[in-house]
Amino acid sequence: MAISGRFVLLVLLGLVPVLLLPGWGSFFAVAAVLAAVAGADLALAGSPGLLQVVRGGPVNVALNAPVHAALTIHNNGRRRVRGSFRDAWQPSAGAADPIQPVDVPAGESRRAAVVLRPFRRGDIKSPHVTFRSFGPMGLAARQRTVTSAGSIRVLPPFNSRRHLPSKLQKLRELDGKAAVQIRGAGTEFDSLRDYVRGDDVRSIDWRATARRSAVVVRTWRPERDRRVLMVLDTSRTAAARIDDETRLDSGLEAALLLGVLAERGGDRVDFLAFDRRARARAGTAGKGNLLGRLVQAMAPLEPELIEMDWAAVPAQVRAVTAHRSLVVLLTSLDGGAPEEGLIPAAAQLAVQHVVVVAAVRDPQLGAMLSERSDAAGVFRAAAAERALLQRAAVSAELRRFGVEVVDAEPHQLPPGLADMYIRLKAAGRL
Amino acid sequence: MTGSVSEADVARDAGPRQAAGPSFRSRLRRHRGLVAFGALVAVGLGLVIWGQLAPKGDVVPLSVSNAGPDGARAVAQILGNHGVQVHDVRNYDAAMAALDASSSPTLLIYDRKGALDGQRLRGLADSSARVVVVSPRLETLRALDGGIRQAGVVPEGTPALDPGCSLPDARAAGQVSGGSGFVYDGGTTCFRPSGSAAGVLAAGADGRLVVLGSTAVLGNERLDELGNAALGLRLLGASPDLVWYLPSLEDMDLTGSPRTLDELAPDWVRFVGPWLVVVALAAIAWRGRRHGPLVFEPLPVVVKAVETAEGRARLYHDNRAMDQARDNLRAGTLSRLAAALRLGPGATAEAIVDAAARQLGTAASTVSDLVNDHPRSEARLVAWVRELHTLEKEVKRR
Numbered sequence: 001m002a003i004s005g006r007f008v009l010l011v012l013l014g015l016v017p018v019l020l021l022p023g024w025g026s027f028f029a030v031a032a033v034l035a036a037v038a039g040a041d042l043a044l045a046g047s048p049g050l051l052q053v054v055r056g057g058p059v060n061v062a063l064n065a066p067v068h069a070a071l072t073i074h075n076n077g078r079r080r081v082r083g084s085f086r087d088a089w090q091p092s093a094g095a096a097d098p099i100q101p102v103d104v105p106a107g108e109s110r111r112a113a114v115v116l117r118p119f120r121r122g123d124i125k126s127p128h129v130t131f132r133s134f135g136p137m138g139l140a141a142r143q144r145t146v147t148s149a150g151s152i153r154v155l156p157p158f159n160s161r162r163h164l165p166s167k168l169q170k171l172r173e174l175d176g177k178a179a180v181q182i183r184g185a186g187t188e189f190d191s192l193r194d195y196v197r198g199d200d201v202r203s204i205d206w207r208a209t210a211r212r213s214a215v216v217v218r219t220w221r222p223e224r225d226r227r228v229l230m231v232l233d234t235s236r237t238a239a240a241r242i243d244d245e246t247r248l249d250s251g252l253e254a255a256l257l258l259g260v261l262a263e264r265g266g267d268r269v270d271f272l273a274f275d276r277r278a279r280a281r282a283g284t285a286g287k288g289n290l291l292g293r294l295v296q297a298m299a300p301l302e303p304e305l306i307e308m309d310w311a312a313v314p315a316q317v318r319a320v321t322a323h324r325s326l327v328v329l330l331t332s333l334d335g336g337a338p339e340e341g342l343i344p345a346a347a348q349l350a351v352q353h354v355v356v357v358a359a360v361r362d363p364q365l366g367a368m369l370s371e372r373s374d375a376a377g378v379f380r381a382a383a384a385e386r387a388l389l390q391r392a393a394v395s396a397e398l399r400r401f402g403v404e405v406v407d408a409e410p411h412q413l414p415p416g417l418a419d420m421y422i423r424l425k426a427a428g429r430l
Numbered sequence: 431m432t433g434s435v436s437e438a439d440v441a442r443d444a445g446p447r448q449a450a451g452p453s454f455r456s457r458l459r460r461h462r463g464l465v466a467f468g469a470l471v472a473v474g475l476g477l478v479i480w481g482q483l484a485p486k487g488d489v490v491p492l493s494v495s496n497a498g499p500d501g502a503r504a505v506a507q508i509l510g511n512h513g514v515q516v517h518d519v520r521n522y523d524a525a526m527a528a529l530d531a532s533s534s535p536t537l538l539i540y541d542r543k544g545a546l547d548g549q550r551l552r553g554l555a556d557s558s559a560r561v562v563v564v565s566p567r568l569e570t571l572r573a574l575d576g577g578i579r580q581a582g583v584v585p586e587g588t589p590a591l592d593p594g595c596s597l598p599d600a601r602a603a604g605q606v607s608g609g610s611g612f613v614y615d616g617g618t619t620c621f622r623p624s625g626s627a628a629g630v631l632a633a634g635a636d637g638r639l640v641v642l643g644s645t646a647v648l649g650n651e652r653l654d655e656l657g658n659a660a661l662g663l664r665l666l667g668a669s670p671d672l673v674w675y676l677p678s679l680e681d682m683d684l685t686g687s688p689r690t691l692d693e694l695a696p697d698w699v700r701f702v703g704p705w706l707v708v709v710a711l712a713a714i715a716w717r718g719r720r721h722g723p724l725v726f727e728p729l730p731v732v733v734k735a736v737e738t739a740e741g742r743a744r745l746y747h748d749n750r751a752m753d754q755a756r757d758n759l760r761a762g763t764l765s766r767l768a769a770a771l772r773l774g775p776g777a778t779a780e781a782i783v784d785a786a787a788r789q790l791g792t793a794a795s796t797v798s799d800l801v802n803d804h805p806r807s808e809a810r811l812v813a814w815v816r817e818l819h820t821l822e823k824e825v826k827r828r
Contacts, residue, residue: 001719002715002716002719002721003712003715003716003719004716005716007712007716008709008712008713008716011708011709011712012709014705014708015702015705015706015709018698018701018705019698019701019702020698022696022697022698022700022701023697023701027701027704027705031708084721086721086722088722088723088725089725090725090726090727090728091725091727092727099721120730122728122730125725126725127725128722128723129722130721130722130723132721143719143721143722145722145723236731239730239731239732239733240732240733240734240735241732241733241734241735242735242736246730246732247735302730302731303730303731303732305731334738362735362736362739364735364736364739365736365739368736368739368740368743369762372812372815372816372819373812374812375747375808375809375811375812376743376747377812378755378759378808378811378812378815379743379744379746379747379751379755380739380740380743381759381815382743382746382754382755382756382758382759383739383740383742383743383746383758384739384743385758385759385761385762386739386742386758387738387739387742388762389758389761389762389765392765396775
């Protein structure tokens with residue numbers, strides 16, 4: 001039950017009879033009349049419990065993009081329902097107008113839509129819809145909450161998309177589409193063509209030249225149909241916030257850029273989010289485009305407050321691909337003991353695969369490093385220095401095992417990882 | 431094997447049963463003092479509570495049934511023993527009835543709070559043969575119109591007062607207690623403090639009105655001292671009926687008091703407040719009713735990454751870990767110098783120092799002394815770090 005502002009106004013007007021006929025008798029009489037009027041209005045209100053909600057509208061939405069969450073309200077009762085409803089979207093859905101008027105005649109349906117502008121990645125939910133049905137006088141309302149679960153998946157923003165054209169350009173230069181094809185742009189034999197001045201003499205195919213009168217060179221192209229497996233660490237270290245986004249989000253951005261780039265490069269892409277168990281899997285094998293599947297898999301990921309099970313990672317990688325692959329570990333280089341977890345796992349993987357460890361470096365550490373004005377600043381600089389030295393030591397240890405390391409600040413990580421991929425591809429190491 | 435086990439079980443079972451009695455008794459014996467103390471506290475507490483809750487005896491000053499120091503039970507009893515009927519009355523109507531019932535009554539009025547107005551006082555005085563007023567207020571005296579006025583108090587340090595007048599009662603009594611009394615002027619005054627024309631006892635011209643300025647004369651506490659008893663008995667025992675009237679607040683005439691704001695306001699004002707409360711309640715119900723249950727927001731865990739480094743910095747600072755800080759900064763500088771000089775990760779500290787010195791064109795010992803310095807104070811540490819920074823910048827610039 002609920003009352004309206006109109007009823008409060010009516011109660012205020014009740015002051016007039018109470019003052020004209022002072023006395024407790026009139027006081028209670030007016031109160032009783034008001035209560036009776038409200039009760040009558042309540043009795044004449046349509047039953048909100050007989051309303052039925054069917055949800056529709058889009059299933060996916062980009063972060064910070066507006067979306068209309070539609071719902072159809074069907075009135076199964078015998079009386080018209082007039083009043084308001086509230087679609088209970090969680091606060092991060094950013095509902096602009098969660099409370100709206102509703103007017104559904106008996107036996108009919110009405111459509112309504114709530115405009116959402118979600119500001120957090122993941123699945124946003126609305127567990128129920130609450131109806132408030134006012135009587136004909138609009139004084140008192142019956143209120144009932146109808147369970148009707150709604151859910152919209154908010155996809156990761158893919159801000160690193162802006163790096164994609166330049167990286168694709170680089171990839172195309174490697175690929176046969178560029179004008180000049182020289183040795184070093186790949187290891188896979190592509191075709192034979194006439195020698196032009198400037199070509200690397202090492203790429204002259206003497207056998208073909210002998211058959212013809214002109215000098216013939218071989219052209220090369222980068223390997224295709226290689227495998228790229230990205231393993232995203234969703235353990236407790238992913239919860240660390242660096243520069244307004246968590247490590248997890250930075251890792252997602254980097255994985256999206258690399259995934260799209262590698263797919264254009266003709267490689268098979270697989271994505272695995274893992275801490276102690278697989279949180280998400282996506283890959284080229286499947287329906288639809290890769291980007292769509294990647295963002296679908298990434299959307300509900302959250303950092304878990306548990307330790308990464310590095311010992312299980314090689315087995316997970318083996319389960320995804322049995323062939324030599326580029327394995328990208330999106331994790332952190334500090335926090336905990338990488339010597340016990342990350343380094344052995346990466347070393348083990350490096351035996352069969354090409355392993356790249358991509359980690360976010362905190363730019364705040366650099367800022368702390370330059371604080372040298374007083375004793376407190378010097379101690380801060382010393383602490384930052386220690387953290388950076390530890391990272392450097394871990395990076396060096398990883399490189400000793402033949403693991404490539406991309407250690408970059410949050411916004412530099414996706415292009416840095418893409419560059420590493422292009423470099424490895426160009427060098428024919430995939 | 432089984433036999434021994436069962437025996438052990440039996441012993442374990444029997445143990446507590448046998449120990450139960452003695453252990454309880456011994457525990458009681460051990461805490462005997464504590465139990466006794468607890469009982470004492472409980473009894474004391476009970477007595478105090480009972481004393482507070484029990485109905486009190488009469489504590490009204492100069493009441494004939496008050497046996498306390500400021501009561502007047504003694505003088506009333508003595509008067510009663512000598513054939514004087516003492517009527518103990520507490521309100522005006524009873525007093526008038528008692529006065530009317532007797533032929534030539536003596537009236538004692540002790541009106542501490544000035545409850546009686548002039549009209550009632552005059553009525554009482556007219557109905558009685560003799561009026562003894564104890565420590566009257568200004569209004570009381572003015573209403574009785576006996577020509578007696580207030581004249582201050584008995585000076586400090588006057589334990590006894592001599593009669594010093596021709597009044598037979600006073601002469602018969604001799605000295606009376608003087609402490610903390612009032613003195614009155616007009617008519618015949620007796621028991622005057624030295625150097626004063628006013629006295630504790632003042633009698634009107636016709637002798638019907640007697641003003642006694644001291645409650646000590648009649649009080650239980652000092653009745654046996656000096657001539658207090660004689661004066662009291664002679665003043666009050668002159669006639670066979672004594673009306674002992676101690677006016678209370680209920681004798682106060684309220685008809686003349688000014689009208690309150692409540693009486694001045696119109697009738698309907700009383701209902702504005704309650705109705706506005708009703709309106710407020712309705713408004714609270716209107717605005718306070720939530721449109722459906724709350725929904726949960728699953729908040730992801732987010733931790734500031736630099737926290738660990740900052741925590742370590744605070745630890746260093748709190749413990750003044752200068753050696754640790756120096757080692758860290760030195761290692762960081764050396765690694766950056768090695769990178770700037772392209773010496774590779776395997777370069778030793780000496781090699782880096784030599785290369786840096788060569789780069790700068792200075793002696794290796796200068797650079798070595800700087801890099802290997804051990805600052806002993808915080809101020810020196812800050813200066814040293816600055817020098818290191820300068821060195822780095824110079825090496826990178828060339």
